Structure formats: C-alpha cells, structure tokens
Amino acid sequence: MIIVYSPDHALQEGRSELHDGKIVPCFESPRRAALVLAGIEAAGLGPVEAPQRFGLDPVRRVHAADYVAFLETAWGAWVAEHGDHDALPFTWLAPDMRRVLPDHIDGKLGYYAFDAGTPITAGTFRAAGVAADVALTGAHRLADGAPCAFALGRPPGHHAGRAHYGGYCFFNNAAIAAQALRDRGAARVAVLDVDYHHGNGTQEIFYDRGDVLFVSLHADPKQEYPYFLGFADETGSGAGEGATANYPLPFGTGWDTYAEALDHALGRIAAFGAEAVVVSLGVDAYKGDPISRFRLDTPDFAALGRRLAGLRRPTLLVMEGGYAVEAIGLNVVAVLRGFLD
Numbered sequence: 001m002i003i004v005y006s007p008d009h010a011l012q013e014g015r016s017e018l019h020d021g022k023i024v025p026c027f028e029s030p031r032r033a034a035l036v037l038a039g040i041e042a043a044g045l046g047p048v049e050a051p052q053r054f055g056l057d058p059v060r061r062v063h064a065a066d067y068v069a070f071l072e073t074a075w076g077a078w079v080a081e082h083g084d085h086d087a088l089p090f091t092w093l094a095p096d097m098r099r100v101l102p103d104h105i106d107g108k109l110g111y112y113a114f115d116a117g118t119p120i121t122a123g124t125f126r127a128a129g130v131a132a133d134v135a136l137t138g139a140h141r142l143a144d145g146a147p148c149a150f151a152l153g154r155p156p157g158h159h160a161g162r163a164h165y166g167g168y169c170f171f172n173n174a175a176i177a178a179q180a181l182r183d184r185g186a187a188r189v190a191v192l193d194v195d196y197h198h199g200n201g202t203q204e205i206f207y208d209r210g211d212v213l214f215v216s217l218h219a220d221p222k223q224e225y226p227y228f229l230g231f232a233d234e235t236g237s238g239a240g241e242g243a244t245a246n247y248p249l250p251f252g253t254g255w256d257t258y259a260e261a262l263d264h265a266l267g268r269i270a271a272f273g274a275e276a277v278v279v280s281l282g283v284d285a286y287k288g289d290p291i292s293r294f295r296l297d298t299p300d301f302a303a304l305g306r307r308l309a310g311l312r313r314p315t316l317l318v319m320e321g322g323y324a325v326e327a328i329g330l331n332v333v334a335v336l337r338g339f340l341d
C-alpha cells in the first residue's frame with residue numbers, strides 16, 4: 001500500500017492544551033506520526049512516498065479564503081502582541097452574539113476557533129499545508145488508478161470546518177482529498193469517519209451536497225466532544241438531504257456494538273454508489289486511549305480494515321486521532337494489514 005509521509009508534520013508541536021480544567025501537554029504530538037511510521041516500516045508496508053506540493057487552491061475548495069488567510073497570518077500577529085509562545089483563544093462567540101471579525105488577534109482567535117485545545121504555533125500553517133498535501137497526494141494516486149493509499153499526516157483535520165479550527169485540526173485533510181477526487185472525475189465520493197470523535201468539520205463542509213456522502217461512527221455528542229454536532233437526526237440539507245449519516249454510540253462501546261453500526265454504515269456507502277472512499281482513520285476508539293471511552297482492541301482494528309476492503313472501492317485512508325502513543329503504530333498497522341488481507 002502506498003504510504004504518503006513527510007517529516008514536516010513535526011512543524012506542528014503545540015506545548016499545551018486546556019483539558020479537564022488544567023493546562024496539560026498536548027495529546028496531539030509529533031511522536032504520534034513518527035511512531036505510526038516506525039510501525040509501518042517494522043511491518044514492511046510501503047512504499048513510503050513524499051507528498052507532492054499542490055499549493056492552497058485545493059485547500060480553498062473547501063475552506064473560506066479569509067480563514068486560510070487568517071491561519072497564514074495568525075502566528076505573526078500573535079507574536080507581535082504577546083510574544084513567542086503558543087497562541088490559544090480564551091473567549092468565543094455565543095450564538096446570540098454578533099459575528100463581526102475583530103481587529104485584535106485575541107478576538108480573531110475566538111472568531112475562528114471553537115476550543116482551547118488547538119494551539120497555533122510558529123509552524124502550524126506550514127504543517128497544516130503539508131498535511132493537506134499528504135492527503136492530496138494520496139487522492140491523486142487513487143485518481144491515477146491505485147486501489148488504496150494511506151495519508152500519514154498531522155495535524156489531523158476532521159474537526160476543521162469551512163471557516164473554523166479546533167479539536168487539534170486546522171485544514172480538513174479528508175475533505176480536501178474528497179473534493180480533489182470529485183475534481184478528478186469521481187461522480188460520487190463517500191467519507192467514512194471512524195475516529196472516536198464526530199467529524200463535525202467534514203459534516204459541515206458537505207452537509208448541503210448530494211455528491212459527497214458523509215458517514216460517521218463516534219461517541220454520542222450528548223456525552224462527548226465536540227458536543228454540538230453528530231446526532232442521528234442530522235441527515236443533510238437541500239441537495240444533501242440523506243447524504244449525511246451519524247451513528248452516535250455510548251461510552252464503553254466495544255467491537256460487537258461497533259461492528260453492527262459499521263456494517264450499517266458500509267451498506268449506506270455501497271447503496272450510495274461511491275466511486276471512491278475516503279476514511280477518516282482515527283484509532284482513538286482504542287480501549288487504552290487516554291481521552292476516549294470506547295473499548296476496541298488491536299485485533300478489532302484489523303477486522304475494521306478487512307471490512308473497509310470489503311467495500312471493493314478505491315480507498316484513501318487519512319490519519320486523524322489516536323492518542324495512546326504506545327499502541328498507535330500497532331493499531332494503524334492492524335487496520336492496514338486487515339485491509340490488505
């Protein structure tokens with residue numbers, strides 16, 4: 001399987017995030033991708049390829065131009081105001097306030113961010129751009145005829161919406177790749193999101209479109225982050241009515257419950273007639289994940305990979321979450337091996 005990887009992901013190395021009322025070291029760290037790469041190399045999977053550079057045009061196919069420009073300039077504005085340390089917002093718009101873009105960087109952070117867990121650093125914009133390039137390279141490999149590829153990038157993407165960031169995500173790599181597959185001629189593309197958290201950004205980006213199906217299995221937003229999206233009654237709007245499907249699952253979900261929802265989700269993708277599938281591959285449904293509360297074990301991830309292959313469609317796997325660093329390599333390799341079996 002083609003693995004797309006660049007060491008430049010390490011340009012995003014946040015120091016700390018707000019978690020359970022405390023400032024703690026970032027869960028989303030460069031070690032994650034390095035350990036996944038080490039697992040892939042130890043397993044003899046490959047070839048490992050460097051990404052091509054696509055620039056920002058394919059990013060702007062799913063993100064607003066003003067949002068992209070904000071990310072490009074945020075670090076400089078932050079340093080000028082506060083000095084050379086990570087940028088985090090401390091205030092946000094409530095829904096009944098006015099959405100007017102402030103001039104001050106602190107206001108801008110609150111305007112574009114939706115949590116205090118996603119620091120902007122000196123290298124954030126470049127790292128996010130490389131992560132998009134990694135996903136785009138995989139998408140173009142599929143469009144050129146490859147049956148599958150794994151985009152091993154970070155920072156992750158599925159929480160990033162058209163004009164907002166959060167959940168460790170800045171550019172929505174999976175959405176950018178799905179759009180590129182559409183632009184390369186796939187009439188219908190499905191995004192299957194198996195990260196433990198709901199892919200609110202991807203859902204938002206495609207919510208009113210009938211050409212991209214979004215299907216997500218995740219912890220029930222009544223109980224879990226991102227809390228404000230991901231309910232079962234969100235099914236799309238307008239031309240996209242029926243092209244969003246959410247499977248919220250309770251804390252403690254193990255493989256039996258998960259597999260039942262997964263089979264239903266895969267049935268939706270087959271019935272949709274997807275010509276290509278993008279998988280938002282988080283492995284934070286793992287039982288040992290430090291911020292998650294599902295109970296999947298490493299062999300379950302192999303079973304997940306086998307089921308994904310059972311769709312028999314060109315498939316791009318895009319790295320999302322997974323924070324049990326000691327097991328992240330094993331769990332991702334289990335998915336890839338299961339897929340290839």
Ligand code: Q9C
Nearest residue numbers: 019020156167168225320321
């Ligand atoms: N106690 C991804 O997996 N923190 N993002 C929630 C706070 C945000 C996860 C826990 C979790 C974001 C890509």
Ligand code: ZN
Nearest residue numbers: 195196197321
């Ligand atoms: Zn996640």
